[in-house]
Amino acid sequence: MTSSDYWDEDTARRFEDDSADMFAPEVVEPAVDMLARLAGAGPALEFAIGTGRVAIPLRDRGIPVQGIELSQPMIDRLRSKAPADAIPVLAGDMATTRVPGEFSLVYVVWNSIGNLRTQAEQVACFRNAARHLALGGRFVVELWVPGIRRLPPGQKAVPFEISDDHVGFDTYDLVTQQGTSHHYRRLPDGTARYGFSNFRYIWPAECDLMAELAGLRLEQRSADWLGAPFTSESESHVSVWRKPAER
Template structure:
């Protein structure tokens, strides 16, 4: 059984309304451009496809997309948007669930690999991606860079949003690489706040690169966002692309991976 926390029905029903900014054309446009360019004429597989925020519009662009999703409630919301024949979804965890066929692209967006709370499971996620990729195919992850340098001595919390409708902050367990994301969200017009929290395992880019090498994948590119901004030591997140070798025993070593 995966260590991922399961989205319940209530959380799944609220998800799209709470993520309207992430579903905007300004956010999704560059994401879809990036992913569609890598998929080319091939098929794409989204790990943790959720309610289809990315998969549905990517399919509308003509990319055949399939998904793996741990929460039946999230998948049920997606199914209201598109039928199974158009966008097939398999229920299961992204570290071990296998779907038929080969893909030119496997992708995992919006920090979702951090839902796997152990290093072993994250390694298995990379292996599962490699298992599904055709030779020359790519695995893409979007993940935040742990903001640990913002922590002065003895402090364990970092705020990431303070607004009229939402207060969010992360607390860190530096020994086990676990962060807990805390949310106070204003519901309705009565001024009440709903409290929620979720656990995540954070990982540095270099750690992910080692996971990729264990799975037989090579780093091809790393940028700071979906528009291709160069990745630097000040970047808050990264989009990383690893490639499966074209043939057994052949490794791909690009001359430059940060641009």
């Protein structure tokens, strides 16, 4: 039983329109470039593969890609773009689902590891990644740095976008590391639609401990897919942990 929110039919139908900026070539291509470099000949496995935003272009580079995805409506959207023999996907929880085979690369992007809302499940996710890796293989996580520096004492919410058609803010519980992203989207008829998603935030150092528990070693950490240095000002990180090349 997972703690993740389930992405239902309605959410899946709206997903690509609501997140159009994440599908822009300037966002996707640097991620695919780096993942392709790290995968070598592959194969690669994406946890929480969604509708294939990254997996499809990675497959187009000639790297065999498989996926694990909790939401059947998201898998159905992926299937309308890539058949099962091109990108096989197992429906299941990324913390526990086992895909047959060994992979040179396992990756989970766009903050999706935070969808697991307990520390135990996040540790299990690192262990599940390690279980799928060949010796010397790599686990890559793209994750934001919790925006808590922008949370003044006494306040519970941090806005992350305020525009004409979208107001988004995160609320945090600093004791449990639980958070919720709230979205108000203006519709063409002038009314607004509310949506939310829940997450557990993780600091980079906590990720490193989870990796160590899974037998993985940090190889590199940058602020983005282009390799910008990770600093105290960075708002996200792309981290690469490696499974030792020998037992």
